[in-house]
Amino acid sequence: MVEWHLYIPQSRMGIDDLVLRAQTAEASGFDGVAFLDHLETPMAPASPIWEAMTTATWVAARTERLRIGHLVLCDPFRAPAVLAKQAVTLAEASGGRFDLGLGSGSMPDELAKFGFGTATGKQRVAALEQTLIALKGYWAGDDAQQPQPSRPIPLLLGGRGPRMLELVRQYADWWNLPATYVQELPKLLPAIGAARASVQQMVGFIGRNADGDEVADKSRRRWGHLGPGLVCGRADELIAYFARLRDQGAQRFYIWFADFGAPESIAEFGETVIAAFPN
Template sequence: MAEWFLYLPQSRMGVDDLVQRARAAEASGFDGVAFLDHVETPMAPDMPIWEAMTVATWVAAHTERLRIGHLVLCDAFRRPALLAKQAVTLAEASGGRFELGLGAGSMPDELAKFEFGTASAVQRVEALGTTLAKIKRYWGQTEGPEPVQVPTPSHPIPVLLAGTGPRMLKLVAEHADWWNLPATKVNELARYLPAIGAARPSVQQMVAFVRAGDDRDAVIDKGRRRFGHLGPGFVGGGADELLAYFAGLEQAGAQRFYVWFADFAAVESIEEFGATVVARAC
């Protein structure tokens, strides 16, 4: 049975709005919530955005059941020793609900602008591999030159990696519990499954959800204007249509869905989607 996460970029809204949406997701049957990790909002640098680990901690403190994660933390933003300590602390504080989602960084201009370096894509993936190996040693899971940090995790901390390049997929097979396929490639899931080893596959999906009583064409057209650039990663429709669509993704191998709402996760959409799609899919 597939899991359902709300993908909730922490831009365009206040921190209280994020908590409200996370609580709505928890009450509506979602399994978790995931945030993004950028210093400025992608494609909208003038739009305010909140720091990823702080937001995750705050939302964890205001929920009881939801698992908390990211799509994904940028490796270059944090030193491995600090990230290992942050992950253990949040996992402990949340009762084991934190998952460590990591990526190599998707916006080199942002990295350069805020002095996180000018490494190439290949160099960033290599650095991510080093980070993953060090974190395991800091957690006392493998042997190496790094000292074991105290305390070590008292709860398992699942590792999620995102990306589709061959070097990244090699890291997925070696280190990851979960692997996420970005929305733009959701129709290529079967192509990548042989390369991810024992990692469990998830997909990110933008949804223009037509609630009961909505004008179907208007909702889908508005969503497409905003997010049509995602290509196959954008889908619109009512509950029955989306239920069938996600069932198809599950049959293709997806074990988790990161649902990204085109209306910026209106509480009413979260609640109705939970009642008419998530509940019926379980």
Template sequence: MAEWFLFLPQLRFGIEAIVARASAAESAGFDGIAFIDHLEPPAAADQPIWEAMTLATWVAAHTERLRIGHLVLCDAFRHPAVLAKQAVTLSAVSGGRFELGLGSGSWPAEFTRFGLPDADDAKARAARLARDVAIIRDCWGCDGETPMTQKPLPPQRIPLLFGGTGKTTLALARQYGDWWNIPSHQLDRLPALAPAAGAARVSLQQMVGFVPEGEDAAAIAETSKRRFGYLGTGLVCGDAAAMVEHFAALADRGVARFYVWFADFAPPAVLHEFAETVITPMSTR
């Protein structure tokens, strides 16, 4: 059975609006929620954006069941020993609901603006990610106690997710990952790339222009494409029947988790209708 996360980039929203959407997703039946991790929003540097780990902690405090994660945390933003401690703490306070999603960084412009290393060297950023994952695992005592091991140890296993299609990312997913997230614009490469990710389960971010019952499908599609048409095949528009057909086809291709990103910015009523008319029918397949 597929898992369903609300993907909610934390810009354009106040904190109360984010919590309201997280609460709606939880009551509607979504399995989790995921945020982004940027110091400035990609291609929208004038927009304010909330810090990812602090926000995840706040949302965890205002929900009871929803799993909390990111697509994905940028490895370069935090020292790995600090991130290891943050992850253990968030896992503990949330009752084991935190998942650690990691990537090497996808927006070099913010590396340059804020003086982060290796802005123009993707291979160096990938190598840093591999080193930092090893440090995090040492801090957690994953392979026995080392001089880096921190206390307390994780109170429960913290799932790991890796996002991207580079060789290093796929190797980390294969060796340590519970999940591997493939970018939607590379979905056609899934059969070729999935073996390199090993046993890690496949997840996918999907932008939807969801048409609630009785709404104008053409108007919703037009607005969705105006806002997010740059995503190409990463945007799909339609009513509940079309969504069920679309996601069922993806599940048949091996996608086990969907991060659903709503082009209308996920009003709570839309989340409930999507869950009732798409997620529930999908659960009976």
């Protein structure tokens, strides 16, 4: 069994557009939805982007079944005590549907621009471990914040460096492999311990009535820089592709549509690709 989550970067569209995509995903067999966490749109800083936790809360309130999360929250943006409180609040408000996705921060220039320091990658990973330790303390024990979680909050860590994989082994329930490194899944999987593996994948979905060459060409113009992180195909081709990743050990897919998640693409993908995988 695999899980299917819709990845929707909350940029270049309105809040109502995000809700529509999440609700379409929920009606089409997706198991969850995830957002990104940046203060400006990567590679397009002039494009508006909505704040990550607020967006997730708003969408959680307008869905009933979907798990809600992020790929991934940026550790430097939030003090651990605040993050712990936010996570518990959203987990309880959503009926336990929140997954806490965390990363050490992937854009040093953004961190410096908005006053979050100039730490090296090694220093940011070390700080992330301190956050993980603090979260455990805030959620349990004599000195824990109140209220404590009524059920465990699943923790997902993203990244592929040796130190990050060590944190995955020690602390995480899920590990996410970024789209650009999808071909490394078999090599990295033994390093994650008991954590479950998820894969982020950009999809140029060619619908029933679409011109395949046109969809593929447009997808590659927009997202070709992702290399193997972009896959284009019709439903039968994508079924075979994701079956191979499942057989390699992936247990969750974060689907990132090359057409920015047009509702019709989400619905047809659910009806054809997701429906081909047994629950």
